[in-house]
Amino acid sequence: MTKVTAQLSVSLDGFYAGPRHTGDGDWMESAESAGFFRVTRWVTDAMAWRERQGFTGGEQDVNSDVVAESFGAAGAYVMGRRMADGGEVPWGEEPPFRAPVFVVTNRPRPTLVRGGGTSFTYVTAGVASAVEQARAAAGGRDVAVAGGGSLVRQVLKAGLLDELELHVVPVVLGTGLRLFDADLELGEKEAVELEPTRVIHTPQVTHIRYVVRGRAPLVLDDRGSGGGPTTTTG
Structure with a gap:
């Protein structure tokens, strides 16, 4: 059964990159880039x-197994336009996805076909349409929301995300692009509930996988109301 999944590397304080780069300078030299590469x-x-990128070397360890697992599970991808534009040149003629990619955008563009089975289809009808098209193309495998963080929030907000995996890196960035923020538009007594289903710890990162249970009201218990046992100190 096809699941819609997402995964992001984040700092302990919840940032997936440094402060957003809005200038005309080189993104690779920006604070956003520095934070992003620190958590990835x-x-x-x-x-x-590295093998997926056509590079040599790298560590064959638990973290590598997690990366290989994620590539192997995905039959199609959904991606934001900013990520697609930024990666178009560095990914080259054979991007690492090797599957159809559906790019959420408000700027039409013909489908871009690359080597290795990767294609980029630009979807202007919204995130739900992109996810639907990716499901149809995934061949029963997962639809992976590749990011960035804003797109992950859109998919979560729309109730379309089945599984979220956070790769929590032991670093505090202090500021930057935060994964979860107010544009989820949760009510004052509402939350998105998740259930952890797997935790893998390594010295570099802790991988935590969650099933997304969805929005639910926050229900207060009767703690301190006098209805149950009390504890006194003195």
């Missing part, structure tokens, strides 16, 4: 990631 260092060190 475990990925770029992994042999499975």
Whole structure:
């Protein structure tokens, strides 16, 4: 059964990149880039990631196994336009996805076909349409929301996300692009509930997989109301 999944590397304080780069300078030299590469260092060190990019070297370890697993599970991808534009040149003629990619955008563009089975279809009808098209193209495998963080929030907000995996890196960035913020538009007494189903710890990163249970009201218990046992100190 096809699942819609997402995964992101985040700092302990919840950032997936440094402060947003809005200038005309080189993104690679920006604070956004510095934060992003700090929390994804475990990925770029992994042999499975390097092989997928056409590079040599890397570590064959648990982190590499996690990367290989994620590539193997995805039958199609959904991606934001900013990520697609930024990666178009660096990914080259054979991008690492090797599957159809559906790009959420408000700027039409013909489908871009690349080598290795990767194609980029630009969807202007919204995130739900992109997910639906990706499901149809996934061949029973997962639809992976590749990001960025804003797109992951859109999919979560729309109730379309089945599974979320966070790769929590032991670093505090202090500021930057936060994965979860107010544009989820949760009510004052509402939350998105998740259930952890797997935790893998390594020295570089802790991988935590969640099933998304969806929006639910926050229900207060009767703690302190006098209806149950009390504890006194003195």
